[in-house]
Amino acid sequence: MSEPVDFIREIIRDDLAAGRFDRVHTRFPPEPNAYLHIGHAQAILLNYGIAQEFGGKFNLRFDDTNPEKESEEYVAAIKRDVRWLGADWEDREFYASDYFEQLYQWAEELIRKGVAYVCDLPPEELSRQRGQPIRDGDRIITPPGVDSPYRNRSVEENLDLFRRMRAGEFPSGSRTLRAKIDMAHPNLNMRDPVLYRILHARHHRTGDTWCIYPSYDWAHGQSDSIEGITHSICTLEFENHRPLYDWFLDQLGVHHPRQIEFARLNLTYTVTSKRLLLRLVQEGHVRGWDDPRMPTIAGIRRRGYTPEAIADFVRRIGVSKAESIREIELLEHCLRDDLNKRAPRRMAVLEPVKLVITNYPEGKVEEFDAVNNPEDPSSGTRVVPFSRELWIEEEDFREDPPPGFFRLAPGREVRLRYAYFVRCTGVVKDPSGRVVEVRCTYDPATRGGDAPDGRKVKATLHWVSASHAVDAEVRLYDRLFTVPDPLDVPEGEDWIGNLNPDSLVLLRGCKLEPCLGEVQAGEMFQFERKGYFCVDPDTKPGLPVFNRIVTLRDPWAKLQGKL
RNA sequence: UAGGGCGUAGCCAAGUGGCAAGGCAGCGGCCUUUGGAGCCGCCAUUCGGAGGUUCGAAUCCUCCCGCCCUAGCCA
Numbered sequence: 077m078s079e080p081v082d083f084i085r086e087i088i089r090d091d092l093a094a095g096r097f098d099r100v101h102t103r104f105p106p107e108p109n110a111y112l113h114i115g116h117a118q119a120i121l122l123n124y125g126i127a128q129e130f131g132g133k134f135n136l137r138f139d140d141t142n143p144e145k146e147s148e149e150y151v152a153a154i155k156r157d158v159r160w161l162g163a164d165w166e167d168r169e170f171y172a173s174d175y176f177e178q179l180y181q182w183a184e185e186l187i188r189k190g191v192a193y194v195c196d197l198p199p200e201e202l203s204r205q206r207g208q209p210i211r212d213g214d215r216i217i218t219p220p221g222v223d224s225p226y227r228n229r230s231v232e233e234n235l236d237l238f239r240r241m242r243a244g245e246f247p248s249g250s251r252t253l254r255a256k257i258d259m260a261h262p263n264l265n266m267r268d269p270v271l272y273r274i275l276h277a278r279h280h281r282t283g284d285t286w287c288i289y290p291s292y293d294w295a296h297g298q299s300d301s302i303e304g305i306t307h308s309i310c311t312l313e314f315e316n317h318r319p320l321y322d323w324f325l326d327q328l329g330v331h332h333p334r335q336i337e338f339a340r341l342n343l344t345y346t347v348t349s350k351r352l353l354l355r356l357v358q359e360g361h362v363r364g365w366d367d368p369r370m371p372t373i374a375g376i377r378r379r380g381y382t383p384e385a386i387a388d389f390v391r392r393i394g395v396s397k398a399e400s401i402r403e404i405e406l407l408e409h410c411l412r413d414d415l416n417k418r419a420p421r422r423m424a425v426l427e428p429v430k431l432v433i434t435n436y437p438e439g440k441v442e443e444f445d446a447v448n449n450p451e452d453p454s455s456g457t458r459v460v461p462f463s464r465e466l467w468i469e470e471e472d473f474r475e476d477p478p479p480g481f482f483r484l485a486p487g488r489e490v491r492l493r494y495a496y497f498v499r500c501t502g503v504v505k506d507p508s509g510r511v512v513e514v515r516c517t518y519d520p521a522t523r524g525g526d527a528p529d530g531r532k533v534k535a536t537l538h539w540v541s542a543s544h545a546v547d548a549e550v551r552l553y554d555r556l557f558t559v560p561d562p563l564d565v566p567e568g569e570d571w572i573g574n575l576n577p578d579s580l581v582l583l584r585g586c587k588l589e590p591c592l593g594e595v596q597a598g599e600m601f602q603f604e605r606k607g608y609f610c611v612d613p614d615t616k617p618g619l620p621v622f623n624r625i626v627t628l629r630d631p632w633a634k635l636q637g638k639l
Numbered sequence: 640u641a642g643g644g645c646g647u648a649g650c651c652a653a654g655u656g657g658c659a660a661g662g663c664a665g666c667g668g669c670c671u672u673u674g675g676a677g678c679c680g681c682c683a684u685u686c687g688g689a690g691g692u693u694c695g696a697a698u699c700c701u702c703c704c705g706c707c708c709u710a711g712c713c714a
Contacts, residue, residue: 107714142713199712209641209710218641218710252712262642264710273712292714316643316709337644339707344650350714392662394652396645399707403650406663416676451676482674491672525672536672604673632674 082395084336085126088307091334092130097306100132104158104165105296107139108150108280110350111365111372112157114386114407115341121390122338123309124163135303136165139172141295143279151280153365157373161383168303172295173281175302179290180242182298182328183253183271187234191327192271194237195226195254202252206259206267220260221267227256241274244287248276253288257323265320269293297321301331308335312397341393342401344560346371347571352563361575362556368612368623369556369579379553380600380610380625385414404555411626415600415608420448420455423493423538424603424622425587426550428467430513430542433498436464441541444494444524449602460589462495465542467587469605472537473514475503480635482534484514491536493604497522538604545587548620551612552581588620595620602628 081089091097102123106112112120127134136158140146158165186192195202207221229237238253240246253272261267271294276287297320300308315337325332342348347356348371356362356370365372368379376386389410393402423446442462448455468484477485484490489499496518504513521528525536555576556562562574592601597613607627614621627633 105714109714139714145713195712203711206710207641220641221710249712254712264642266642267710270712275712289712291712296714312644313708314714319643339645392651394662396652398645398651400651403663406651409663412675421673421675447672450673480674493672533672535674538673602673602675605675606673607675628673628675630674635674 083397084122084307084309084338084395085129087334087336088126088130091306096334099306100127100130101135101304101306102127102132102309103135103137103300103303103305104163105137105139105299106154107142107145108147108154109142109145110150110354111153111374113348113350113353113373114343114346114371114376115348116157117161117373117386118341118390118393118395119309119311120158120161120163121387122395124161126307126309132306133168134163134165135168135170135305136163137170137172137299137303139292139296139299140279140281141172141290141292143275143277143289146280148280153374157377160373160377161386170299170303171281172290172299173279175295175299176282176286176290178302179295179298180288183290183294184235184238186255186271186327187238187253188231189327190231191256192253193224193227193229193234193256194241195224195252195268196250197224197226197252199249202270206264218262218264223259224254224268227268238272241272241288242286244276246274248274248287250274255323257320263316263319265293265317266323269320293317293320294324297324297333297335298328298330300333301325301328304331305333308333310335310337311340312337312399337397338395339397339399342399343371343407344401344404345555345557345562346404347557347562352571355572359572361572368551368553371556378612378623380608380623381411382414382418382600385411388414401561408626412608412629415602415625417451418449419600419602419608421446421450421604422592422601423460423540423589424548424550424592424601424606424609425467425469425538425540425545426552426583426603426606427470428540428585428587429470429473429511431466431468431498431539432513432515433464433466433518434501434515435517438464440464441544442495446494458591460494460591461541461544462492463541463543466492466539467542467545468492468514468537468539472535473500473503473511475511480632483537484516484535489533491522491525491533492518492539493536494525495523495539496520496525497527497533538606540587540589542587544590546590546593546620548586548588548592548622550583550586550609550622550624552583552624554579554581586622592620600625 104120104123124134205222209218252270254268257266259267272288275289366374366378389407443459445457446460473484498516498518500516502515503511506512556579557574558576563571595611597611600610608625609622612621612623
């Protein structure tokens with residue numbers, strides 16, 4: 077294990093060495109109330125990766141303790157996503173709801189021990205008594221809480237009330253079961269936290285069996301304990317809860333995992349919060365959870381991101397306790413790095429303009445061999461047809477080329493990839509002055525793309541033979557937000573205002589080389605000079621639909637942005 | 640002077656008393672039938688700040704500053 081050792085792996089290694097545990101067992105514990113996002117990918121890969129490296133096990137457990145927000149749809153989506161990332165939970169698919177009865181029994185145990193009681197306080201009163209912060213001049217003081225008037229009920233009364241809670245005798249929200257810890261505790265989580273609330277709601281797995289549901293705090297640690305988890309890895313906000321989980325486990329005298337907290341992943345130009353993503357979906361700012369602009373696993377999968385690239389990204393960002401915002405550029409780098417090695421090259425003209433080679437025989441068709449992937453010789457070659465009329469990229473021709481532009485312009489000579497050198501001899505314009513056709517002549521001696529006299533050209537263009545082209549729809553995706561930190565808005569303004577109006581540019585009538593006529597959803601290609609693209613599930617026979625995954629690095633575009 | 644965390648380059652991040660790894664971004668250059676890829680070079684006299692201990696401090700001590708989390712019967 078000379079690979080990167082983060083502080084979590086270090087702790088685990090030390091635990092093993094010290095004999096605190098003799099095995100490693102991790103888990104990923106999502107709540108099925110939304111789709112997973114890129115931040116979860118890090119947690120999944122971290123937990124699964126650790127289990128693998130230490131020869132341990134990895135569980136998938138749904139923390140389904142809030143029936144009002146959860147559903148089977150989310151369960152299914154989450155399983156699909158975790159599997160896609162390559163994390164294998166084998167037969168260990170669990171649910172906190174599997175443990176409801178055990179949790180209930182343990183709650184009775186605490187009551188019998190005199191460390192839990194039924195409280196009749198309404199929500200607002202309960203929260204007030206736990207200790208609201210008070211401003212004292214410049215300081216903020218958190219006063220001690222106030223003991224509930226129900227705190228000293230007898231064990232018998234508590235047991236009776238708790239059982240009647242379970243039996244459904246009381247309305248939702250009317251009572252709670254609370255742990256009796258310390259209302260003056262400096263850690264608010266220790267001020268008699270709620271273990272059970274009454275909720276007459278149908279649960280997606282247990283149906284109407286229960287009308288009281290355990291709080292997350294009461295369910296989470298014990299669920300880990302039941303599963304024999306050794307290392308409960310979670311995000312920073314649960315650090316404050318650790319003393320409470322420790323208290324529960326110690327009171328119960330059961331297996332006690334070690335909890336380790338790390339900083340959640342933040343990414344520039346994106347939001348990673350289930351609540352915020354839910355809003356984007358519900359308000360229709362995107363087409364759904366799997367919209368290719370979404371940072372959800374489902375979204376980036378459809379976009380064309382690969383599990384390998386994501387794993388590489390996660391490996392590179394490491395893990396720490398320092399809160400941070402990662403730059404999206406690193407993710408894009410990992411993607412290009414992965415796709416560069418695996419994506420077959422193709423020629424595709426996205427915004428076509430006609431190129432007519434006036435000295436090329438009409439009706440003649442030549443075929444050229446094109447390399448499928450210069451990074452992978454084993455991927456071989458394919459044949460592309462060439463003829464007198466071609467499509468080239470509109471932006472590859474400029475009537476008045478600016479400084480630094482070395483593509484096609486009147487009088488200029490460029491190479492058509494794999495084919496010939498051509499020199500621009502003129503243009504044809506429509507009445508509005510727009511160039512609708514570029515005319516040129518070719519040099520037969522440059523067949524294949526090299527000039528026998530050794531002369532050079534400064535640019536190589538991609539092209540597609542007009543009569544052989546396949547039409548396609550191409551969806552150009554860009555960042556969903558225009559600013560690095562979308563949530564950073566002036567007081568009173570909505571972060572929705574930071575949405576990028578150009579995050580999706582729809583292109584129809586794109587011209588593809590013929591072999592792209594039959595493709596399967598999910599297939600990925602590099603469209604030379606344009607970027608990496610993948611076939612969208614919306615593809616229909618005769619009309620391929622491609623998503624742009626990410627552009628190629630493009631110094632010229634960058635230069636222009638600065639001009 | 641609530642409790643719990645965190646501060647090393649633009650963004651991350653190694654570093655665990657012996658003299659600041661690496662990646663991304665950026666900037667130069669080479670090469671190129673993708674302005675892609677690849678290759679080479681540059682990019683912290685200094686680790687939030689100030690003192691102190693030490694032959695020697697990002698690492699140990701003291702004080703200070705800044706940021707984050709918690710105050711749901713959400714997770």
